[in-house]
Amino acid sequence: MNRVSPAAEAAATSSRARRSVARGAVAAATALAALAGCASIPTEGPVAQGDVVLTENDALFLQVYGPTADATPEQIVRGFLSAQAAGVNEAFATAREFLTEGARQEWDPYGQVTVYSGDLGLTMASAPSADGVADGAGPSTEQPAPDLAAVDQVVLSGPANIAGVVDVAGQYVEASKDARQDVSFVLAKDAAGQWRIDEVADGVLVSQPNFASVYxxxxxxxxxxxxxxxxxxxxxxxxxxxxxxxxxxxxxxxxxxxxxxxxxxxxxxxxxxxxxxxxxxxxxxxxxxxxxxxxxxxxxxxxxxxxxxxxxxxxxxxxxxxxxxxxxxxxxxxxxxxxxDPAPDGPALGVQAGTLVSLDGRQLSPVVGMPSLAALDPTALAVRGDVVVARLGEERLVRLSTAGEATDLLAEPGLVAPSVDRFGWVWTGSEDRDGTLTAVRASDGTRMDLVVDWLAGQEVRRVKVSRDGARVAVLSAGPEGTQVEVAGIVRDASGSPQRLNAPVPVGGSLASASDAAWVDEVTVAILGDRADGEAPGAATTVALAPVGGQTETLQPVEAAAGVAAGRGKRAVYVRTEGGDLFTRSTTGTNWSLVTTGVDLFTFPG
Structure with missing residues (x-):
């Protein structure tokens, strides 16, 4: 059952190199290069006659053509890129027409799929000679534009803005915001004097629009x-x-x-x-x-x-x-x-004027029997079923009950906001502990300390367990910036957490992150500061980041302080530093004010 492709394993073990949402272009290019060992996406196997083309209202099947007579090197490369995108539907037969005979035999298109955004700014130059210098250029001179009538080989190369990479198993890893990758095509004239690609990297390079139409x-x-x-x-x-x-x-x-x-x-x-x-x-x-x-x-x-x-x-x-x-x-x-895709098992809770309140539509009502929090300095809130947990200051977690009691669960410096899973475990971490998360069972106070090697050297900022209890999103900060990662939770037969697997990064295209919440079974809402030079918090982006997909950015919210979510993309809420609570409007394009004076706000799970 647990067979894992080499590509998936490589992607998991190299996630530390890829996961920073604030790293620079050089680091991003290096990280993407680490994925080059991917084998083949399973599109080439034999297909019986019964396999049909699924019909979708927005589905497009690309129609591509082979090279035209006397096409220029750039036309050959552009045609090849278009044919790559459609190649999964016809065993890349058209794409191979753009290659020399030798390249047709050597090129393996069934490797990773690299998705790029924007256009490719390709520059043409003469192919390097044996001494590594382009024909007609001295060792320190800029390469002149080649005379296509006088040369038999040229190179088209340039940077590609990378959006993401899909590996052999169909797993999508989103690239960082400024990820770049150099691409290169060596072209040569064939026996008929026609330009064809003679050297090309394995795998396929697909534009975002073409990727969206085919995959x-x-x-x-x-x-x-x-x-x-x-x-x-x-x-x-x-x-x-x-x-x-x-x-x-x-x-x-x-x-x-x-x-x-x-x-x-x-x-x-x-x-x-x-x-x-x-x-x-x-x-x-x-x-x-x-x-x-x-x-x-x-x-x-x-x-x-x-x-x-x-x-x-x-x-x-x-x-x-x-x-x-x-x-x-x-x-x-x-x-x-x-x-x-479990729904929240109860209403959203918040704190307003020192009172625990629940949300009903757009109305907040006090939760009967709960103790007053006015003198306790509540700074975070979590709930699941009958387990309601508050962080007091940054050093105490207490369980609140309708009997008016606040029972201590954990006390130590620098605790992060708690998260309660469906097994009744309260998760947290400490900004001062290196690579360790803590889970406390609310029913009896049993404590589990999980040493997480991929958090070594990181400062944990946020921990959020998915409602199915199988995964956890961890927001941390370190020398490379802020990361949001999702890992599988390995539990024993009783549901007690034992360890975390190596993670996958999410929200890679964001510049930074300050809060996270699960929106549905595959999507995490992330609060991230904009990367446009404004002061942090001045205009905070709310992003929807699938675990294994491309991040969707929503309208920014001024002075956003926290994000919470029910089930579904329309059930995302943002609380501001001034206590205003917003949710997505009925159109889903803007934010609508729900109420004011809200100090804390969360959904179960």
Missing amino acids: RSTPVYFLSPDLTTLVPELRWFPQRNIATNAVRALLAGPSEWMRDAVVSGAPAGTALSVEAVAIDAAGTASVDLTGPVLAADEDQRALLSAQLEATLQRISGVSDVALTVGGAALTVKPHSDLER
Whole structure:
């Protein structure tokens, strides 16, 4: 179940080099280069006749053409880039027409997909001679524009603004805001005197618009270890065969960063018996599996069926799933309901004038029985079920009860704002402790200190556990700037946290971050200061950052101090330093004032 691709493992282990949201262009280019070892995105496997092209209202299939006669080197490169984007639909046959015979044999397009933004500012020069100097240029002279009639080889090169990279498993890693990567194409004349690309890096280089038209993101679902909740991993695949690729990814198991934090109903060795998932006109996706699935008992089959249904029904055109083995129907009992994308289990809570209040629509009402906080200096709040926790100053965590009591949970300097998970554990960290997070069980005060090696040298600023309890978002600061990272939580059979996996970075395109909250099962809302020279907090950007996707920036909020979220992108709230509470307007484009005088505000989870 837990088979992990080398590319995914490399991406996880090198995340420290990639995760800074404030690093410079040189560091960004180095980080992206670390991804060059990615193998192949699974788009080249044989596809049975039953595999269909999914129809989506906004889907575009690029139509590309081979090189025209007497095309210039730049026209050849531009045509090659366009053909790369459409290549997943035709085995890159058109793209290879732009290459020399030798390059056609050597180029492997099934490596990483590098997505760039804007245009490529390519400069043409004569190819270097054996001594490393371009023909016609002295050792210290600027290379002149080549005379295409007089040379047989040229180089087109220039910087690309990198938006992100997709690896073999479909995992998207967003690049930092100013990430650059040098790209280069060596062209030579063939026997007919036509320019063709003779040297090109493996993988494909795709513009953001072309990437958006060819690829789609889709969640691939695994299971929480207690078998109650579906936990997603966001993956990106060519939309033409997205159903087949999503099932392949599910059967291959979770990525390294989620390993042991989730489980799967698929027995080891289970695969597609035919490399295709056929979707008929009625919307039924037929999944034919190999023999190892027969080793699963009926409960395990039911769980696998639930995973496949949850995964495939997120794809346009799929309404049902039929499981077979060698063409024979696989007996699967009805599975018990598994929770997907859990909603907050209660109303949002806040502090107003020293009183704990709950939000109902746009009205805040006192929570009956709770102690007054007026003299306690509350600075942060967290809630889940009947567990309500406040941070007092920066050195105490207390549990509040409707009996009017405040019971101590933890006392030490520099505690960060708490987060309560669905197992009743209260998570925090300390700005003064190097690489350690603390979880305290609210019911009995049991304490777990988790040493997190990837936080070594970092100052923890924020900890937020996802509502499914399988992942945690950690905001920290260090020499490279501020990072927001998400890691899988490995727990024992009782739900007690044992360790964190190596993380993946999110919100890489932001310049800095000050707060974070889970919006849905794959998205984190991040409060980040704008990178335009203004003073921090003057106009703070609110961003929606998918775990494995491109960050979407919302309208800034003046003097924003904190972010909270219910379930969904319309349920994001921002509190300002002056106590104004805003939520997204009905159009989703602006912010609407909810109420004023709010000192703290949070949703359960």
